[in-house]
Amino acid sequence: MSRRQRTLNTTLQFHLRFFFRKYPSFPYIIKWLVISMMIGALVGTASAGFLTSLQWATDFRESHIWIIAFLPAAGFLVGALYHYFGKEVEAGNNLLLENIHEPKETIPMKMAPFVYLGTIVTHFFGGSAGREGTALQMAGAIADQLTKPFRLSKDDRKVLLISAMAAGFGSVFGTPLAGAVFGLEVFLIGRIRYNAIFPAFASAILADVITKLWKAKHTHYHIDFIPKPEFLPVIYSILAGIVFGICAAAFSKLLHRTGFFFKSGIKYPPLRPVIGGILVAAAVFAMGTTRYIGLGIPTILESFDHPLPFYDFALKMIFTIVTLSAGFKGGEVTPLFFIGATLGSALSSVVPLPFGLLAGMGFVAVFAGATNTPLACTLMGIELFGSECGVYVAIACIVSYLFSGNNSIYMKQKIGEAKNKRFGHLTDKSFKDV
Secondary structure (H helix, E strand, O other): OOHHHHHHHHHHHHHHHHHHHHOOOHHHHHHHHHHHHHHHHHHHHHHHHHHHHHHHHHHHHHHOHHHHHHHHHHHHHHHHHHHHHOHHHOOOHHHHHHHHHOOOOOOOOOHHHHHHHHHHHHHHOOOOOOOHHHHHHHHHHHHHOOOOOOOOOHHHHHHHHHHHHHHHHHHHHOOHHHHHHHHHHOOEEOOOOHHHHHHHHHHHHHHHHHHHHOOOOOOOOOOOOOOOOOHHHHHHHHHHHHHHHHHHHHHHHHHHHHHHHHHHHOOOOOHHHHHHHHHHHHHHHHHOOOOOOOOOHHHHHHHOOOOOOOHHHHHHHHHHHHHHHOOOOOOOHHHHHHHHHHHHHHHOOOOOOOHHHHHHHHHHHHHHHHHOOHHHHHHHHHHHHOHHHHHHHHHHHHHHHHHOOOOOOOOOOEEOOOOOHHHHHHOOOEOOOO
């Protein structure tokens, strides 16, 4: 090497050291941008395929209602699949949260195809479930396979899983900002892990872009009239938020208690979804409607068009709790959207706010109370319904979060900072311990 080349190398090294000292975050940004791009591409593609499959399953079921009679048999297949081949991934979302708190072995890749098949079967044959749980589990399983190739530390793996959950949530609902904050907010109540903020937002935004490039469809909502934020409308929003919080707590409690009932009463796991399937299928044929099974998107849209009866939210809650507690796969979030939107729409008969606004508030607020993620749900409301409803959505989500108490649909969610002094002794405890 010539003297000139050595001089150039020395100068380059000096300038690089100077640059990295002045901008110490640059290597971190490059590293996580590369990883986030991979997460976004993989998770966005998986979400697009899942949404397309789910729409096909829903359309087929609605045009062939007789297929719901086979829900018990489908339940046995799903139960047997997990009992004999998928016990290590059966915990689902709770397994992801557990690995964020205390990283263990890499999440098995089979979690993704298992939960995908289980969810499609559930919707194809008429169960009442959502899609968020599937998106999160697919994203977590896929992204966690990057741990070894990138030689990530335990702390980096926590960030990876948070980013994966953000990408899964943001891409499946078309709400990347809410998805990013959900990933940061959901695993530890009352605290946000800021060292994951860049990867979470990058992964969620990129995954949403990829999902849209694949032409996957998202549902669009519209609120016709939003009053100006004044004293009385704000008071009414607080009252509605209290109702949404109580509803969220009731859903969480009933979900866990019914699940315990199935597990304690039926020892053979594949038989649980058979019994649950019989109950759901019998109820559908007895009532003569498919209104309360599947995602329930048409009814959610209907709640924004005119006031709905109070029994809609209660029936959807019953159908969903039986479906998920029995062992069918899917998620709780879209049913929570249904429950909240129909409850809000019905509340317009006693709360003097526009039914469309109350439907939108309930849509995100019941979800906020059931998952303890008020910031993510506020952002989701703004992304879905527009910034004009931001004040009302924020009030409803925060009040619902406070009034839902010490409850969550996720058993492995931990309390980083209690909602009030009464629960101060529960700091950093999981809901399993409470």
